[in-house]
Amino acid sequence: MVPAVSALKSKAAELGFDLCGIARADRHPKLSRLAEWIAQGRAGEMSYLIDSASERLDVTQTLSSARSVISVALLYNTDHAYSSDPSGDGASRADAGRVSVSRYAWGDDYHGVVRARLRALLQWLSDQVGPGLEALTCVDDGPVQERVYAEAAGLGWIGKNTCLINPTLGSWLFLGEIVTNLDLEPDAAGVDQCGTCTRCLDACPTEAFVAPYELDATRCLSYLTIEVRGAVDEALRPAIREQVYGCDICQDVCPWNRRAGTSDADAWQPKDIFRAPKLIDLCHMSDQAWVLALKGSAMKRAGLHRLKRSLAYAAASAPVETRRAALDALRAQPSSHAAVVREAIDWAEKISD
Ligand code: B12
Ligand code: SF4
Numbered sequence: 001m002v003p004a005v006s007a008l009k010s011k012a013a014e015l016g017f018d019l020c021g022i023a024r025a026d027r028h029p030k031l032s033r034l035a036e037w038i039a040q041g042r043a044g045e046m047s048y049l050i051d052s053a054s055e056r057l058d059v060t061q062t063l064s065s066a067r068s069v070i071s072v073a074l075l076y077n078t079d080h081a082y083s084s085d086p087s088g089d090g091a092s093r094a095d096a097g098r099v100s101v102s103r104y105a106w107g108d109d110y111h112g113v114v115r116a117r118l119r120a121l122l123q124w125l126s127d128q129v130g131p132g133l134e135a136l137t138c139v140d141d142g143p144v145q146e147r148v149y150a151e152a153a154g155l156g157w158i159g160k161n162t163c164l165i166n167p168t169l170g171s172w173l174f175l176g177e178i179v180t181n182l183d184l185e186p187d188a189a190g191v192d193q194c195g196t197c198t199r200c201l202d203a204c205p206t207e208a209f210v211a212p213y214e215l216d217a218t219r220c221l222s223y224l225t226i227e228v229r230g231a232v233d234e235a236l237r238p239a240i241r242e243q244v245y246g247c248d249i250c251q252d253v254c255p256w257n258r259r260a261g262t263s264d265a266d267a268w269q270p271k272d273i274f275r276a277p278k279l280i281d282l283c284h285m286s287d288q289a290w291v292l293a294l295k296g297s298a299m300k301r302a303g304l305h306r307l308k309r310s311l312a313y314a315a316a317s318a319p320v321e322t323r324r325a326a327l328d329a330l331r332a333q334p335s336s337h338a339a340v341v342r343e344a345i346d347w348a349e350k351i352s353d
Contacts, residue, residue, distance in 0.1 A: 005130075038215075074176075098277065100244065134184065139175070150175050159171065205221065205249065225246060
């Protein structure tokens with residue numbers, strides 16, 4: 001028997017999801033923006049997006065019987081009082097020799113945490129419905145435009161910074177979905193409440209927003225520090241400053257995050273190395289220590305070499321003594337033999353001479 005939507009939402013809450021809503025598995029108008037965005041070159045080298053573009057435009061290409069998308073969100077904000085520099089110029093942090101790791105990567109890898117709960121929700125659904133159920137789960141790993149479905153399911157709205165913002169919880173949310181053949185009563189879509197605010201657009205250190213709601217990913221520090229495999233365009237390297245992995249600036253300045261909810265889940269609490277990371281300490285960490293630290297962390301997506309490359313770029317903005325010590329420490333590790341790391345260290349030394 002198909003469960004009542006209220007029972008489904010109660011089960012999602014019981015499993016620890018902070019939000020749950022239902023969207024139709026339709027071709028929502030915002031989905032069509034993706035093709036244009038890709039054609040404009042905004043996806044850069046994220047070939048997985050380009051290769052799966054047609055499935056992303058129509059979820060029934062992935063599950064032909066799809067009728068509904070159950071969209072869920074988990075809050076990952078903690079009460080750890082550490083954020084990227086809201087002024088966007090990074091001056092205070094760089095002077096203190098501190099660096100910023102995006103808060104989504106402070107704790108456990110969210111893919112595993114969200115997936116385990118989605119599977120538990122799917123198991124419950126399957127127990128209720130029986131053999132007629134067809135469904136699949138996604139968390140950042142399937143050809144599904146997650147923010148578009150989350151907005152359609154009433155979890156919030158897609159803000160000018162392109163993040164899904166919930167009016168009560170803010171935007172520090174991970175999204176996930178169950179795409180299913182069940183015909184569930186959809187929720188009302190979220191309503192845009194950005195108004196005239198442009199703080200996110202103004203704060204971005206690389207001017208990555210070509211317009212409100214439109215991000216050129218190839219300029220975003222998150223893309224540059226996590227996704228780009230080789231050397232980052234020299235013109236953009238100085239903007240990295242202390243953002244060594246990901247970037248939270250356009251969310252830190254968002255007024256909807258001022259009173260953002262916090263989670264006390266162990267999974268999201270910062271590992272010791274991310275509590276107040278200093279450039280010099282991260283550069284001194286041995287390759288073996290990094291390999292261990294990356295295990296079970298979302299940071300493993302960037303891998304050792306990209307991370308060391310970003311640390312070298314960040315060193316270029318540090319005060320002279322810190323810079324020299326940081327680059328020496330990086331060079332002392334075997335990973336500095338990788339071409340991308342070596343080139344970044346050489347560049348940081350050269351431009352600061
Ligand atoms: C590729 C990707 C990136 C790229 C590109 C980001 C982007 N904004 O497009 C990069 C590497 C830069 C990135 C960065 C980050 N990401 Co990311 N990323 C993705 C991924 C895999 C696909 C997103 C995508 O398709 N982008 C292409 C654009 C075109 O599509 P879209 O984001 O769905 O945007 C639509 C709307 O903006 C819509 N639109 C809405 N309103 C309006 C109004 C107008 C006028 C117009 C023109 C368009 C428009 O048009 C778009 C087309 O459908 C998703 C997971 C997924 N499968 O969806 C995670 C995802 C979006 N990322 C996530 C996170 C957490 C981040 C970071 C915060 C990580 C970090 N701290 O470094 C940053 C945030 C940066 C930012 N401001 O977006 C979360 C977002 C959660 C949330 N609350 O929104 C997701 C959903 C992963 C997850 N499962 O939780 N990401
Ligand atoms: S995450 Fe940082 S670099 Fe990317 S758009 Fe937001 S402020 Fe700009």
